Amino acid sequence: MRREEEILVGLLLDEECLLTLGELSRACRVHAEWIVELVEQGIIEPRGDDLRHWRFSGSSLGRVMRVQRLQHDLGVNLAGAALALDLLDEIRTLRNRLSIIDRDL
């Protein structure tokens, strides 16, 4: 019962939440080298000049995990996953716009 009353405070993965390369790879349970590959593909974009000063926004975490799932489940390569993520983001934006325009909703 005691546990149920406890209020958990999580980490909101937004733009203000900044993760280091180590934190991001630990959270996603992948090698840092793989994260570096994602950066090279332009799938996620860190701030900071070199590897040690890289900081990733919270939304990168969701992108890394989506790439993992797409690779594992659908067998797409990194370039394909990058394309899929960009298109999915665009679809989401357009759907949202549509729901704002559509007055019947």
Add this chain to the structure above:
Amino acid sequence: MQYKDYYAVMGVDKGATQDEIKRAYRRLARKYHPDVSKEADAEKHFKEVGEAYEVLKDPEKRAAYDQLGANWKAGQDFRPPPDWDAGFEFSGGGFTDGDASQYSDFFESLFGQGFGSAFRSSQRGGGGFHAPGQDHHAKVLIDLEDAFHGATRSITLHAPELDPRGHVITRERTLNVRIPKGVRQGQQIRLAGQGAPGIGRGAAGDLYLEIEFRPHPPYRVDGRDIYLDLPVSPWEAALGAKVKLPTPDGVIDLTIPAGSNSGRKLRLKGRGIPAASPGDLYAVLQIALPPADNAKANELYRKMAEELAFNPRAGLGV
């Protein structure tokens, strides 16, 4: 337990070649992948297809499944015949390469015994096998007001788990989670260590909560911006007026500039979802016409028609 027709799930006939099965799987996996699909129940379909493929892609499992006979119908009550798998040899490979606890009782009863036991005993601890627990994902529905003020939400999760005897059970647990002010649709909250327990000395997985707003008429949300249709009378739009405007943060006064038309967007800077750079609130004007349902109103409309030289279709050239 219900019989599952894996061929029907994959949409292939019983004589399909391994290549045809592989192609069907790839097509369905793309169609129902929860990250890609907008279909209702995408995740459920994706798991069903994954389970069917797990059996049909492996000639040994497929042959064992086929010899259950062709008379079974999907959904029919099923009990595996005794020694049903006698004479079939399953080569290693462990349980599956998917997440075993995600598969149905039907799958479990056919393929879960035997080679499942190694997996189970290691889960009970003791052994030298350690692995981190899985991450769990869940959606949390909140009200738009929660994004303005922050809130505490109680979330009930149903997680499959193995009991001490190795059966898959669904455990229910309730968590109270702080929803911070300024969250947006689709954002995630990470709760470290609140996922599935680890195996052996492996660390527990994490829990990811995805924020979803309940539909919230009259508001529509785009990122941090909020839109709402604001009905105004023709004279308010034409002459200008001060009107009441509801916002998730309370009612405010809004000035309608004279000469406004339907569809005009009035931007209230910083009245959207709060943040370091907060969103805006847009009131989209909708001109509402008073009905001409009595002599007085009829007279007024007729007078306007006579005295205002107005062609609403001038822009169409007619």
